[in-house]
Amino acid sequence: MSSDAREWVWEHSSSRGNARLVLLSIADRVADEQCISWASLSSLAKRTRASLSTVREAIERLVDSDELEQLDDLTGPQGSTVYRLPLAAVAVAAAARDQDADADSTDGTDDTDESVDEPESPPAVRISALRRYGIRLRAVPESPEGYRKPAVPESGRSRRKPAPRGTGNRHRGVPKTGTQNRSEPDKNRRYSSGGAAVTPAAEWEVDPDTHTWTRQQGHLDRLGEEGLALADAKWRAHRAGHPPRSAGVWAADWRSWIAREHAPSRPRLRALPGGAGGGPAPAGGMTRADAHMAALLAALDEPTGTEG
Structure with a gap:
């Protein structure tokens, strides 16, 4: 029945923007032909x-437009709020009635004397049919005078607007101003707004997009494979003590690190002229600067063939 409710929202609802998205999320949990659903504010914020x-x-806008009812006398699984799409319930009831009429005409039953007017309100709520979905009457605490409010009849319904703004955030796990897009990191929960689990820096792996970035920005040519690997190792060593973060945060931090990384030093000069192929290390007692100077002096002492 959730498909019928969703189809009504797509085809007939006048809601727009965030209100339309919230109504579709509520319609996605419709249990039966009564078009009754349940959801908490935190779950709607996540979805x-x-x-x-x-x-x-x-x-608030959906309740004002009569496309949504909040049934306060009922409670859903885990104490969630129970809603009804009244106009969708009217449409579903009318479609079922037309289907029964078509079936009667096929069977040869003559019901031309009976007229069925379109109901102006949705059918009465049948609470007994909702118990298998975890929806039940909300418990009413006993008053000090010992008077208990009678149970609401199945035909009754309660409609009110949600709590006014500024009453505080009473829902755990969702910040008061929750993240609005997939790329914004969420620091207050274990999972980011994109749904990816946070990980330590040592467990983060360079994704294909970041590999492409290193080639497009010229960092791979500048550092080389070995230089890039050394820069990656230095980054992981410096970030080892940082708290776990999402993959998107690590990727941005890693790119910033690589962009600042210097290219590895050039190979040292040969100690002697003509020593191609990489000669041995400088003799004991000589520093690298001394070896470079010795190579230059030896080059100056070589005959060039232009001497008089």
Whole structure:
């Protein structure tokens, strides 16, 4: 039945923007032909990638437009809020009634004397049919005078707007101003807004996009394979003590590190002229600067053939 509710939202709902996205998320959890669903503000914020305040405003607009009802006398799984799409419920009931009429006409039943008017309100809520989905009547605490409020009849319904803005964030796991896009890091939860788990720097692997970046920016040609590997090792050593972060944060930090990394030093000069192929290391007691100077002096002492 969730498919019928979603189809009604796509085809007939007048909602737009975030309100339309929230209504589709609620319709996705519709249990049966009554078009009743359940969801918490935090779950809607996660599914729509919106903040709690944005979800509250969207629900307010949907309630004002009569496309959504909030049934306060019912509670869903784990204490979640129960909603109903009343206009979708009317459409689903009308479609079922038309289907029954077509079936009767096929069977040869004559019901021309009976007229069925289009209902102006959705059918009564059948709570007994919702219990298998974890939806039940909300428990009413006993008053000090010992009077217990009677149970709401199955035909009754309650409609109210959600709590006004500024009442505080009472939902754990979602920041008051939640992340709005996939690339924004979320520091307050174990998972980023993109849904990827945070990892230590030592476990992070260079992704294909970052490999392409090193080639396009010329860092691979500048550093070479060995120089790039050395720079990567230095980065991991310096980031070993940092707290775990998402892959996107590590990738940006790694790119910044590689862009600042200097190219490896050039190979040292040969100690003697003509020593191609890489001669032995400087003799004991000679520094690299002394070896370079000895090579220059030896080159000056060689005959050039132009002497008088």
